[in-house]
Amino acid sequence: MLKIGVTGGIGSGKSSVCRILKNLGVPVFTSDDESKRIIAEDQNAKKEILEAFGNDMFDTNGDLDRARLAGHVFNNPDALEKLNSILHPRVNKAFEDWALKFERVPYLVKEAAILFESGSYHDLDKVVNVFAPKEERIRRVMKRDKISRDEVMKRIRFQYSELERNDLADFIIMNEDDNRDKLLSQVMELHEILLNESLNKWRKY
Numbered sequence: 001m002l003k004i005g006v007t008g009g010i011g012s013g014k015s016s017v018c019r020i021l022k023n024l025g026v027p028v029f030t031s032d033d034e035s036k037r038i039i040a041e042d043q044n045a046k047k048e049i050l051e052a053f054g055n056d057m058f059d060t061n062g063d064l065d066r067a068r069l070a071g072h073v074f075n076n077p078d079a080l081e082k083l084n085s086i087l088h089p090r091v092n093k094a095f096e097d098w099a100l101k102f103e104r105v106p107y108l109v110k111e112a113a114i115l116f117e118s119g120s121y122h123d124l125d126k127v128v129n130v131f132a133p134k135e136e137r138i139r140r141v142m143k144r145d146k147i148s149r150d151e152v153m154k155r156i157r158f159q160y161s162e163l164e165r166n167d168l169a170d171f172i173i174m175n176e177d178d179n180r181d182k183l184l185s186q187v188m189e190l191h192e193i194l195l196n197e198s199l200n201k202w203r204k205y
Helices: 014-023 031-041 043-053 066-073 077-102 134-145 149-156 162-168 180-204
Strands: 002-007 028-030 107-111 126-131 171-174
Touching: 002 014, 002 180, 014 028, 014 107, 014 126, 014 180, 028 031, 028 077, 031 043, 031 077, 031 107, 043 066, 043 077, 066 077, 077 107, 107 180, 126 162, 126 180, 134 149, 171 180
Parallel strands: 002 107, 002 126, 028 107, 126 171
Antiparallel strands: none
16 A cells, blocks of 8 residues: 655645545545644643643634644744644644555545655655646635735745655646646646555555
């Protein structure tokens, strides 16, 4: 079984790629969803966040105000690093536990925005970068999240550039123009390549 990472800059369309893979029967672990679950359910994680960022990040019900926390960390590199140090080890552990359930599949996917930045790509067999030009990504995120260009840029500045991600990736999916047929064709081709790589790996044993 191969462990494949799917990453890309904010607004690149990595979630669209993963939806196609899911429809093909590939198990997909979504790191962002797991982070949300940890924040909501892991009391130790909430305690660490409280100690690191204070009561201001929680509402009157004691629930974490994710929008306020995001606004804080995307304006403060040290705060973002601290939050990542709390969440990433837990997300990585959850992924490894989850992957054990799928030992007989040809490959599975870990979707994460900062696979390269966090260093967790070293634990994967291959990484796919979903590429879209910066201005296109900005447009998509502004429309999707109803936020300003400045807010999008604050998030982008903490991610690797497209050139850096492309250089580190084993495969590149081009998602430049919202052409679903073109995207589907590329993902289907990738799927066949990964199935063959998994089969070849299995034959070695």
